[in-house]
Amino acid sequence: MEPQKIDIKLLETTIKKELADARETSDFEAILKKYLEKETGVLSKILRGLKDLSEEERKTIGPKANELNSLIRSEVFKASQSKSEDNSSDWEDITEPSQELEVGHLHPIALVLKDVSRIFGGMGFEIALGSEIENDWYNFDALNIPKDHPARDMWDTFWLKEFRTEAKDKLLLRTHTSPVQIHYMQNQKPPLRVIVPGRVFRHEMTDASHEFDFFQIEGLMVDQNVSVANFSAILNEFFNQFFGKEVKMKLRPSFFPFTEPSFEVDISCINCDGQGCPACKQTGWMELMGAGMVHPNVFKSAGIDSKKYQGFAFGIGLDRLAMLKYKINDIRLFKGCDLRFLKQF
Ligand SMILES: [Zn+2]
Helix, strand or coil: CCCCCCCHHHHHHHHHHHHHHCCCHHHHHHHHHHHHCCCCCHHHHHHHHHHHCCHHHHHHHHHHHHHHHHHHHHHHHHHHHHHHHHCHHHCCCCCCCCCCCCCCCCCHHHHHHHHHHHHHHHCCCEECCCCCEEEHHHHCHHHCCCCCCHHHHHCCCCEEEEEECCCCCEEEECCCCCHHHHHHHHHCCCCEEEEEEEEEECCCCCECCECCEEEEEEEEEEECCCCHHHHHHHHHHHHHHHHCCCCCEEEEEECCCCEEEEEEEEEECCCCCCCCCHHHCCCCEEEEEEEEEECHHHHHHHCCCCCCCEEEEEEEEHHHHHHHHHCCCCHHHHHCCCHHHHCCC
């Protein structure tokens, strides 16, 4: 049987058009299959049949068929290369070492807050939060610090000039978390056990132990027959758990407008366990917090009968706790954004 006449010119035009139209990897694979599959490919068959052609036909068809063979293979190869370059999801080297991911972690203040919340939570204390902007009634008057009372000077206050509430109370950045005590007592009935973590603001110079904003944790317990003994027992248990060792505690008389009696709480030095070291100025004790029995006027502001209920309140600096626990000597490091510092936690 006479072999079918091969129109190599037409074939060349067809192949070049198909290659030019090809977009997807699958298009190129289809062309490869159609023309170059070993048994059935159009070009494969032509190349295989060259030996049966006349010398003249072989001379015109042979080189062209080989050229088309190379063209198809190189175009398919180029398409697969560019595909893997601009679309990496198409091809992934699972043996390639992965890039190390930087994982974030908790700030030391957050770690301390977690600890404090867990320990007080275990002793039945709820957590309450309040607003960082307060009016002067909640921040001062309700806490037995009337207007023009010299005690207001104990807190250097950031006043917000432009805003006033309907009650004409001036607004401020709260100087302590104590206003939340009032809000909480107005909305809950005793017995109460609550801690209030939060940011507070003081208009003062910063140094290694002072910041103009820092974190405080307020505590309040109100019930019938609550005494200083309850306070001592609860706080001592807290310190033992927080520092993971037996901590001694002593109370010194002090003055705060919102508590009566008021006291400063010292604990045995965490560094030297009371032996005396530079951190405690050789005294064996460290000042830690202020506290006291809730003043009757504060109960009155919050609508609680002070003849029926007593309570204690305390305020600790979270920054101070973190500094003691992690032996940090400068409060400004907490907000300094220095990764060399932060990465240690
Ligand atoms: Zn010491």
